[in-house]
Each structure stands twice: as structure tokens, then as C-alpha cells.
Amino acid sequence: MSNALTIEAPEGLPFIDSTREFDAPVPAVFRAHADPDLVRRWMGPRGYTMDVGAWDFRSGGSWSFVHRNPAGEEFRFRGTFHTVRQDRFAVQTFEYEGVPDVVSIESLTFEPLPAGPGGGSRTRLRIHAVYPSVEARDGMVASGMEGGMREGYEQLEELLRDQADG
Template identity: 20%
Template sequence: MKTSLLTNFSVDKENKKISVEREFAASVAKVWDAWTKSDILDQWWAPKPWKARTKSMDFREGGSWLYAMVGPEGEEHWAKFEYESIKPQKSFSGQDAFCDPEGNINTEFPRSKWGNEFKESGNSTIVSILITYDKLADLEAIIEMGFKEGFLSAMENLDAIFEE
């Protein structure tokens, strides 16, 4: 793994947000595809030994990505990302939520509002991610679930794809 790649992860409890800045050794086009095409997302989105498995993806404003995080024992945790705005190879935003296999949102868990920006930086791409929450308790619950460790681990899976 290349340790020279930029990785910043910060939690701002006062404003109920998580900021992640991550550099990838690939072009904006390749990084964009890795974040927006289900066949590539399934290869990296879940931290090992978990796997991501897409049930459906409609990458357009108003569309959604319905997927499961599948554990080593076959257990499934479903989530749905609803796309709100898309500027090709520049940014996309939307809401992520836990759900059932049919995509019905589980309101007992916090929803996350994501904004992802993609910027070329020499021979690499920097993805800036801002995740916001309605309540501080929601942010804290996500962190307690191991979001930081899991998300940073998943991004290392993406590094491995770009190294191939």
C-alpha cells in the first residue's frame, strides 16, 4: 500500500459532520467510475472480510443504489443511497440510509447526507467527502459502529484496484 497518498479524516461534532479527504493514484475518470458503477463498487466498498453486493443501481438524479454489506458468515446489512445531484466527474450528493432488502428505509438508524467532490491533482485524484447528520447522536452512533475504520479500510481496497 502506498502510504504517500493523502488521507484526512476529521469529525466536527459541533457542526455534526465528518470530513474525509482521500487521494487515489488514478485519473478522475477511473476514480469516478469506481464510485459510480456497481460492478466496481462491489469490489471495494466493504471493509474486508465483508463484501458489498449490489441489488440495483440507477445512477442518476432521483435514482438510487440498493446494496448489502455481506459478512463472512453470510449476514447481510442493507443500505440505500438516494442520489440528489450529479455533476459528471466533478461531484455527486445524496442520502445514505439503512434499509431492508426491498429498500424500505429503517428510520431507527441515522441517515447520512453525503457530498463527494472529485479533483485532479497531478497524476492522482483527490476525493473530498462531507457527511452531515441531523443530530449529534446520529453522528456519534455512526462513529461507534466503526465507520472510520471500515471506510478507511474500504478505500485501501480501492487503492488495490488501481494498482492492478
């Protein structure tokens, strides 16, 4: 995959910065984060299913979903969309219900990039996630978050490619 996910978790600081580029225009990448039918198709590790309980991608909206792995284990997540600016920016809370009372605040920035070698539009997604403590941040890193994010964004890249071809 040419568009690698970069994750930085600086020593002693309670945040994680993630960056991923996509071979698609900002509106397509933003819509894939806003539309629950699209989110269901790409978010999370390969082989997991996702049931969306709520996905109100607007300022003041809420979200919840359940991931199920192939063994049938459930992982529940929820949060609130605090600020959403069309095709530009979103701020949300993120909570894994398996570790209650640990809520991160995430900023997602959608940046247009110059056209790639094939001439198509490109997008850089930057995520800055702040945790209540370094220990909470380290727990998230240790949870396998990176693998799930990597696989999810690979699936998003595939979805965006399929939509552009279709």
C-alpha cells in the first residue's frame, strides 16, 4: 500500500497523532466518514462486522457502534461529534465501553493535496487524539489500535477506489 498510516505517540505525553493519505478528493473521504452506510463498510479490522447504533455526523450529534470479530466477541464504542465542518474538520469524543471512563477527544482534519502522478485528487487525513492520562494513551496503543486502524484505512482506500471506478 503506497499510502501508509503513520502513528506517533510521543513519550510522556497523553496524545496520539495519526496521518494517512488517500488517492481521492476531500469530499469523498469526508463523506466516507459522515455516511453510516459507508462507515460500516470500512471502519475496523478486516473480518469484523459493524453494527451502527447511531451515526449523526453533525455538530452536537452522537455515535455508537459494535464491532464483532470472527469469534463473535463484541466491542462497543460510543461518542459525540462536537464540531463538524463540511469537508474540513471534525472534533469528536471516543470511548471504548470495555474501558469505561476513559474518553479521548479527537480532532480530524481533511487536507487537500496536489494531484498524484495519475492526476487524481488526493487527501491527507490528520487525527490528533488526546487522552486523560499517559497511562490511558498507552493502554490504547497496547490494545492493537494500530492494526485495526491500518486495516480500516486500507479498506477505506479500496472503497474510495471502487466508488471512483463505479
